[in-house]
Amino acid sequence: MRAPTPAGDRRRRRVADQARAYGFLLGGLVCFALFSWYPAIRAVVIAFQKYTPGSDPEWVGTANFTRVLADPEFAAAWRNTLVFTLLALLIGFAIPFVLALVLNELRHAKAFFRVVVYLPVMIPPVVSALLWKWFYDPGTGLANEALRFLHLPTSNWSNGADTALVSLVVVATWANLGGTVLIYLAALQSIPGELYEAAELDGANLLQRVRHVTIPQTRFVILMLMLLQIIATMQVFTEPFVITGGGPENATVTVLYLIYKYAFLYNDFGGACALSVLLLALLGLFSAAYLRLTRSEGDT
Numbered sequence: 001m002r003a004p005t006p007a008g009d010r011r012r013r014r015v016a017d018q019a020r021a022y023g024f025l026l027g028g029l030v031c032f033a034l035f036s037w038y039p040a041i042r043a044v045v046i047a048f049q050k051y052t053p054g055s056d057p058e059w060v061g062t063a064n065f066t067r068v069l070a071d072p073e074f075a076a077a078w079r080n081t082l083v084f085t086l087l088a089l090l091i092g093f094a095i096p097f098v099l100a101l102v103l104n105e106l107r108h109a110k111a112f113f114r115v116v117v118y119l120p121v122m123i124p125p126v127v128s129a130l131l132w133k134w135f136y137d138p139g140t141g142l143a144n145e146a147l148r149f150l151h152l153p154t155s156n157w158s159n160g161a162d163t164a165l166v167s168l169v170v171v172a173t174w175a176n177l178g179g180t181v182l183i184y185l186a187a188l189q190s191i192p193g194e195l196y197e198a199a200e201l202d203g204a205n206l207l208q209r210v211r212h213v214t215i216p217q218t219r220f221v222i223l224m225l226m227l228l229q230i231i232a233t234m235q236v237f238t239e240p241f242v243i244t245g246g247g248p249e250n251a252t253v254t255v256l257y258l259i260y261k262y263a264f265l266y267n268d269f270g271g272a273c274a275l276s277v278l279l280l281a282l283l284g285l286f287s288a289a290y291l292r293l294t295r296s297e298g299d300t
Contacts, residue, residue, distance in 0.1 A: 053267070080254050258275060
C-alpha cells in the first residue's frame with residue numbers, strides 16, 4: 001500500500017474545505033429559494049389566475065391586471081407612493097448625511113450620540129408608528145399641546161388630507177434615520193485625513209471641503225443609499241396602515257397598502273399579486289436604469 005504524499009494530503013484537505021464551504025452555501029441558497037424566490041415566482045403565477053383560498057385557481061390571463069388598472073384607487077395609490085418617495089428624498093436624504101458630518105466632527109460623547117441617533121431603529125416599527133399616532137393626535141397629542149403652549153395654531157397632522165402624507169414622511173424619516181447615519185459615518189471615517197489637510201492648506205473652508213473632498217470620496221455610498229431609499233419608500237406600508245389606515249379620503253393609500261387591501265380585505269389574491277408584479281417590474285426597471293446611469297457617470 002502506497003503511503004499518502006504531501007501533495008495528496010493537501011488536495012484532500014482542499015476538497016474537504018470546499019465541500020464544507022459549499023455545504024454552508026447550500027443551506028443559505030435553500031433558505032433563500034424557499035422564502036424569497038419561490039414566493040416571488042408563485043406571486044407571478046397567481047397574478048394570471050383567479051385565486052381565492054379554498055377554491056381551485058382558474059387561469060384568467062391578464063384580467064387581473066385590467067381590473068386593478070381600472071380601479072380608482074390604483075391611480076391614487078401610485079400618486080401617493082410617488083409623492084411620498086419624492087418627499088422622503090427631499091426630507092430624509094440630506095438630514096442623515098448632515099448628522100453624520102456633525103457626529104464625525106465631535107470630539108466628546110461621540111458614542112453617546114451614536115446610540116441616541118440609532119435608538120429609533122431599535123424600536124419595533126409598529127410601536128414607533130403607534131407612538132407617532134399618539135403624538136399626532138389632534139386633541140391631546142404632544143404636537144398640538146406644544147403648539148398651544150407656544151400660542152401657535154394647531155394642525156390636524158395625520159388626520160388632515162393636506163398634511164397626512166407629509167406627517168408620515170416625517171415618521172418614516174425618524175424611524176430609519178439611525179442606520180443611514182451610521183453607514184455615512186463609516187464612509188466618512190474611511191476618508192484619508194491627508195485629503196482634508198491638503199484642502200485646508202489650499203485655503204478651503206468647511207463647505208468647500210465637504211463639496212470637493214467629502215462628497216466625491218463618499219459618492220458610491222451616497223448613490224447606493226439613494227437607490228435603497230427609493231426602493232424602500234416605494235414599499236411603504238407600516239406608517240399608513242397603523243397611523244392613518246389609508247385615510248383621510250385615500251390621501252395616504254400607497255401601492256403596498258392597496259395590495260394588502262386586495263389580499264386581506266377584498267380576498268382577491270389575483271389582484272394583489274397583479275399589483276405586486278407591477279410594482280416589481282417598475283422597481284426592477286428603475287434599479288437597472290439607475291445602476292446603468294451611475295455606472296456610466298462613474299466611468300467618465
